[in-house]
Amino acid sequence: MNSPTEPRTRRERVEAREEAIIAAAQQVFGDHGFDGARITDIARLAEVAEGTIYLYFKNKEALLHAVVGAFYQRLTASAQEGVQGLAGTRRQLEFLARHHMISCLTEWHIIEMTVGRYRQLSEYESSGYLQFNKTYVAVFDNVLREGMNRGEIRKDIPIWNIRDLFYGSLDYSCRTYMLRGHAPDDLVEIARNVQRLMNMVWQGIARPGEEGSDHADLESITRRLEAAVARLE
Amino acid sequence: MNSPTEPRTRRERVEAREEAIIAAAQQVFGDHGFDGARITDIARLAEVAEGTIYLYFKNKEALLHAVVGAFYQRLTASAQEGVQGLAGTRRQLEFLARHHMISCLTEWHIIEMTVGRYRQLSEYESSGYLQFNKTYVAVFDNVLREGMNRGEIRKDIPIWNIRDLFYGSLDYSCRTYMLRGHAPDDLVEIARNVQRLMNMVWQGIARPGEEGSDHADLESITRRLEAAVARLE
């Protein structure tokens, strides 16, 4: 009857319970959304009294925080791991894009709960979610910085602009994808989608060839002329 | 004491009340977010009993729906109006981008409430929000389709991919902008931000053709110089 690794020590039992609660929460949150999820149901699913949950988590929000944290941990780890085996910035970005989109689609309900919650949280609480995100996008940022150093990526755009372009288009694409009633596991269609997005993004961020410098020069010349006119004014 | 246009007929009074409630709701939702807003407070601010609100709106969600609807109506109207006075796809897209970002920043709290609520709603309820969005992005879609017909925009990318790229990057940029503690009314900084994003997006969607993008850049540079000279005159 006992599972092979039944918790023996007090500490082990406590940790197992915490995990059980998080697992139950993930389930119920996923099924009903944040507001729709009842602590009672989470407690029942975790085979625990309602009050017990509040020994492990300060409140419902903290419970969500734990669920989201676990998700981001998985996400960040697999992203990092995948990038390491690849050479070339474009390759790496394409992997990150595909990986992000597939992960977001399969755990879409978690993403949807995270987005748009910041506002109702205190400065301190929301900083927790931001931290998760920061750690995750650090993987992207590194890829991008390396690409810049290798001369593959333009250096004249702030990195956060590129990041918003990248993840913004991907996440919106996820939403569109779901709203259109697509299956979250049609890998071929997803790959096609990502490919199109990345083609566009790459055009915008890749360091242009020889003739491209013309473009940059014209831009800087224009700025100088405008500045000159401003001085006249 | 009476306002110049005090409502006289029954119908007028009812409509004035509905508007008062929506205005109060917009205020309170904006200050405290959806969950944080109390119907009691909205009622007090609208100078109405709590029960009265439920004569006008089925529930709290319907109240939010009305507030968001009013926002989208303003947004769509001003977007449409602004586009009409402009020639050239790039010009129009740049206007739409700036307009979107400025609007979203000034009414950021409304945006944040809308995003991420879909999940907790019934199919029917969420379709209301989708409809708002559909009407709004129709303006963008038209600009893009015209651009395709004029040969300025690539035709080999589905329009929804471009839309996600466009609004995804803009909205994420809004969030970044707010999180970095920028003022929502620093128009110069916003314009710079939008400019960088649009440069990237344009690279991705412009029809490559015979140096067409260079041509377009030269065209826009010329316009800027002309504008500067015009100021001198």
Add this chain to the structure above:
DNA sequence: CAGTATAAATGAGTCAAGCTCAATAACGGA
């Protein structure tokens, strides 16, 4: 100008769900 039917407004009361806490149970070392 009453008189009345109908529409509109009210707020005390209900209900549901997050959260608290005094009482209880389980544990493990002596």
Add this chain to the structure above:
DNA sequence: TCCGTTATTGAGCTTGACTCATTTATACTG
């Protein structure tokens, strides 16, 4: 086996969305 500590419980408290019986305002009519 006893006892101090830790963990658990669930009945009740609180808050806030929502309801509904009652009251008030309005427009219509003879």
